[in-house]
Amino acid sequence: MRGLEGNTYIVTGGGSGLGKATCWRLAEEGAKVGVLDLRKSAAEEIAAEINAQFPGAAVAIEADVTKSEAVKAGVEVAVSTFGGLHGVVNCAGIALGEGGVVECTEKSWDLMMDVNVKSIFLTGKYAIPEIIKAGGGSVVNISSVFGFVVNPDECAYAASKGAVINLTRQMALQHATDGVRVNAICPADADTPLISNLLGKEGEALIEAKAELAAPIPMGHLTKPEDVASAVAYLLSSDSAFITGVSLPVDGGFLVK
Numbered sequence: 001m002r003g004l005e006g007n008t009y010i011v012t013g014g015g016s017g018l019g020k021a022t023c024w025r026l027a028e029e030g031a032k033v034g035v036l037d038l039r040k041s042a043a044e045e046i047a048a049e050i051n052a053q054f055p056g057a058a059v060a061i062e063a064d065v066t067k068s069e070a071v072k073a074g075v076e077v078a079v080s081t082f083g084g085l086h087g088v089v090n091c092a093g094i095a096l097g098e099g100g101v102v103e104c105t106e107k108s109w110d111l112m113m114d115v116n117v118k119s120i121f122l123t124g125k126y127a128i129p130e131i132i133k134a135g136g137g138s139v140v141n142i143s144s145v146f147g148f149v150v151n152p153d154e155c156a157y158a159a160s161k162g163a164v165i166n167l168t169r170q171m172a173l174q175h176a177t178d179g180v181r182v183n184a185i186c187p188a189d190a191d192t193p194l195i196s197n198l199l200g201k202e203g204e205a206l207i208e209a210k211a212e213l214a215a216p217i218p219m220g221h222l223t224k225p226e227d228v229a230s231a232v233a234y235l236l237s238s239d240s241a242f243i244t245g246v247s248l249p250v251d252g253g254f255l256v257k
């Protein structure tokens with residue numbers, strides 16, 4: 001991908017799943033990456049593994065994306081470590097299996113909205129001024145196919161992922177003339193710890209449950225983290241220079257049906 005080499009990015013939720021694959025892909029493209037995660041040990045582990053292969057390419061950032069001061073400090077770490085910031089990939093997110101509006105607790109609703117939506121508001125608040133200072137760049141927000149269609153038993157997840165799509169559009173419109181592009185990616189169910197934890201199964205039972213989840217995906221398998229990382233790399237790169245405000249399904253055809 002063109003225009004990634006030497007640039008600096010923060011990937012929230014970089015300690016696992018889609019964020020982890022994205023951190024690796026960006027390092028492979030010659031970029032520097034702030035591996036930001038709530039779980040310090042996970043961020044440190046991924047940053048160390050990346051640095052072993054690409055010396056100096058990664059820094060671990062421990063931060064809770066729902067907390068303003070933590071996000072602000074995290075952006076400062078990336079900027080001071082690498083000398084600037086060209087983009088953010090918002091991968092931190094949760095799925096709780098919270099139920100519909102009758103079953104979902106107020107606590108689950110608030111947590112979901114904070115982690116999945118407020119986080120993008122906060123990283124934008126502190127990172128976009130830095131991206132503008134660096135001469136422009138790109139933000140990628142991870143929504144979901146369930147930002148377009150819904151499951152009956154996930155009211156807060158559906159609301160949060162729909163909100164990510166429209167927040168992406170607002171950010172794109174506002175910053176179109178600042179040289180900051182903002183896009184979203186909408187994966188179908190993906191093979192990551194988030195899904196394994198949600199399914200709550202192990203071994204053969206987990207393999208079967210994943211196969212059931214993949215059944216409605218026309219291409220016949222769950223989204224691979226690498227598929228999302230490729231789409232992120234494209235949307236951060238100058239190969240997508242005139243693309244902003246879109247929400248791109250990476251879903252093996254799930255939304256076609």
Ligand SMILES: NC(=O)c1ccc[n+]([C@@H]2O[C@H](COP(=O)([O-])OP(=O)(O)OC[C@H]3O[C@@H](n4cnc5c(N)ncnc54)[C@H](O)[C@@H]3O)[C@@H](O)[C@H]2O)c1
Nearest residue numbers: 013015016017018038064065092093144187189190192194
């Ligand atoms: N896995 C899927 O099926 C799937 C499908 C579509 C969209 N998504 C979305 O992609 C994103 C990433 O999902 P994943 O599957 O990689 O999940 P994951 O659980 O594998 O990784 C999420 C990471 O985010 C971190 N995180 C959670 N809360 C945080 C917080 N408050 N502050 C900082 N970091 C925090 C976790 O520690 C974890 O390392 C989420 O927004 C999710 O909704 C996932």
